[in-house]
Amino acid sequence: MEYYVRRIYKAFNGEILAVPGRAIGAAGIVLLFLLGAFEISPYVKDILIFSSIFALFAASWDFLFFSGQLNLGHGAFFGASAYTSAILSAKFGLPVWLTIPMGAITGVIIGVAVAVPALRLRGPYLAIVTLAVPVILQGLVFVFPSVTGGELGLFSLPGIAESSTFVYYFCLVLMLVCVWVMWKLTDTNSRTVRTGIIFHALSEDEISARTSGINTVRYKVLAFAVSGFFAGIAGGLYAHTMKVVGPSTLEFLFSIYPLIWTIFGGSRTIYGPVVGAYLLYFLSMELLVIVPEIRMTLFTAVIVGMILFMPEGFTRWFRDKIEIRCPRCKIINPVRRRSCRVCGTPLHGTMDYAIDRKKEIAL
């Protein structure tokens, strides 16, 4: 028993606390858990709930982007799932624990349906075909107003639970679990899960991947299905926390938001979009309260500035500032260390190391 405790403690020390990026991430998660326990204003709590939903949404976009598919119609997965959950609970009276999974399944179905034309398309062609999907679905919503509520949408849907604290933890935990699953699925260094390296190969060079014996069709469909599944979960959560589902979920802007959050946070990282969604959604909502007139102007200024100064995204820029990879053993070190924490190799060039040694000897 004691052995295991010590082992976990050691792993925690060596794997999380020693790497500044992971330590900050862990601190952020702890902070989010603590925030739910404290009495904060319901408005801020609502914003945080939506932040976690949108973080999942953005991460599912990034999952698709990781496998090289630029999706400009991600709102289709989200909106279709939100509508499915809403229709099932409003028209058929199904409970929430059933409608959210059904929404996720709808997300998978839409994902596979989009994947069929996407198999042959790439680059800008793919982007524009995917952009068409939510518009087509929005057309469907307007054609059947008796089912979908038409322009007004479906409202007064049942919530996930009465207490907002429970909803907060439910969304947060679900988001963290889903993001963790996606993160593991895209882990290129993993020895057990092959999808990470395969998706990476797909995004780098599809033809080479195919010649190496990878069934690219299967993995592309898989990427769309997984992304649709998680976007669908986000959509179902949204339907039951917002309690209103309207055609706005299928709008162009809604498909663009995950893109903005992801590029801001750092694309192809999975955790980047989560950071981006939390920062930007919170930021835009707070700015909305303080200066509503120039909200979007500030928002655009922030984004354009970010892209021009840190095109790799916020998280990567930040990690580059605080972390350095050991040139010999590839272990991540804090940037202020002079030598690697595992193998002792000098991190910042040999000259510095030599000077360092001289000082030591002199002392």
Next chain:
Amino acid sequence: MVRPEKEEDLLQVLISGIVIGTVYAVLALGFSLIWGAARIVNMAYTSFYMAAAYLFYVFYSLVHLNIFVSAALAVMAASLIGVAMYKFLLEPIRAHETVVILVSIVMAFFFEECVLSIFGTTFRSVPPFVSGYREVFGVRVLNQHFLALLVSIVLIIGLWLFLSRSRTGIAIRATSQDREIVNVMGISEKRVSLIAISIGIGFVCVSSVIITPIYVVEPLMWMHPIIMVLAIVVLGGLGSLKGSFVAAYILAFSEVAVVNWIPMGSFIKSAIALLVMVIVLSKRPEGMFGTLFEDERL
């Protein structure tokens, strides 16, 4: 809605389809030119359509200038904004395709927000250059529609002559075929891109001042055109001007037919047009006239 006679209905669809198709063709040709020469997907493209319309409104209704002077000024000012945006925002990041898409989308929303905060959500209108209508085979057609058709045809023929005859035009076509070789041949690829961008944005501004008198001027007016333009350009094959031209008519006719013949058609007109695009693309992934470069040098 009482339906008119079947034959008249068909004529109505035909005539509106031709007019709208020609306007779409001009918009799509400009976009195609920008993609071909500069390799950027400029999502803020129709923001200049909106900018030109609003500037036209300002110059005509607020400053009280002559209608032709204000139209010319609006076109010039809006094009200048567009070219400046390319020069200062898009050119530095042109190598990153997705980032270009993102920045231009963000800029499009920025323009929308600017217009919203200056003019509010009120619907405005700009005056037509020519008033009245005339009957063609028993269908009423606004004179402004005829003007739009005429100007668009002049623009298209002018562009065709420019691209096929002049040295600059040939340089633009060469750039859209192979940027590296163009640089080797001593053509400044940067300068050619700038010229192509200016022409493309000029096209969208001109078509804006001739077509917006028929519609309303509002902060969301850029949204529908950009989706249609993207659909047209992709359907025709990115960078293929002939493809854009043909696809513009296909999508315009499908849109007009849906609006006229299907109940609730105006809600789903873009949905049907985009469905047509998706179906064609799933049969021919490179668009109707496009060529698929397996490994394009950029």
